[in-house]
Amino acid sequence: MKKIFLMVAIIATSFVQYGFAQIDHAGHQTQAVALLPLYYNIKDALVSGDAKLAASKSQEFVNAVNSTDAKVVGETNKKALLEHAGKLAKSKDLKSEREHFAGLSTSMIALAKASKLSDEPVYQMYCPMKKSNWLSSEKAVKNPYYGSAMLTCGNVVETIK
Template identity: 75%
Template sequence: MVALIATAFVQTGFAQHDHATHQTQSSALLPLYYNIKDALVVGNASLAAAKAGEFVEALKNADAKIVTGANRDGLLEHSGKIAGSKDLKSQREHFAGLSTDMIALAKGSKLSTEPVYQMYCPMKKTSWLSSEKTVKNPYYGSAMLTCGKVVETIK
């Protein structure tokens, strides 16, 4: 009887640890995404490529139960293309796809204890995520730094 009770407690402990690990893996993706965004805001293609490479590695190590199917494929495709390019225009194009998939992930999973702001660029007609309400547009950088607005707060 004692063994049965001990087994139940151990299983519960593993389940809680497992859930915490899943949460940590998925929430680690958001700061990495922000790093890519910030590199694009300042127009640094080399830094964007390096940060996208870090995102790819984190995503490959993330549990498939958290980031699933087409969403995972899209995140890998777009972050991989940003990582493999030194062309800022191309990186910004793929950032739009990466952002679409990250927005879906953020709305389906709790990625942060802090609010996540969904921004929208009317010139590019696409969105991105930010940790702050201040608009810093990754699609146009210094050319149109403040173009955009907060359209949703994801909590």
């Protein structure tokens, strides 16, 4: 009877540990996935030319990155994300925000290619005038670097699935 009880205890313990490991992994993946909609919010604010909203959304992005485990995004990429989003959050100038958005986009593209950030396709766009990329949830070009001045300048260069 003691042997049966001991075996049941060992099996139960292994299932509990496996369950915790799955929750931990899922939690890490959720952290990375949560960054993409926040990035899109920054992009959309820049498309509309709203410097105040772009700064506000960048601060939300900074807060999310700060609460993300470095194992999820990688230490180097986390540092780059924080650097560019932090500068964007502190800026009140649309031109400056768009400059920092280019660096933020480079880091987000690297993250999107390394991790599955969405069940939906993620489109990598390219602006030939700015010579910079950005991510979008839709194929239609809405350029965050020039906003209404050159809203449709750019093209899809890759679909990240």
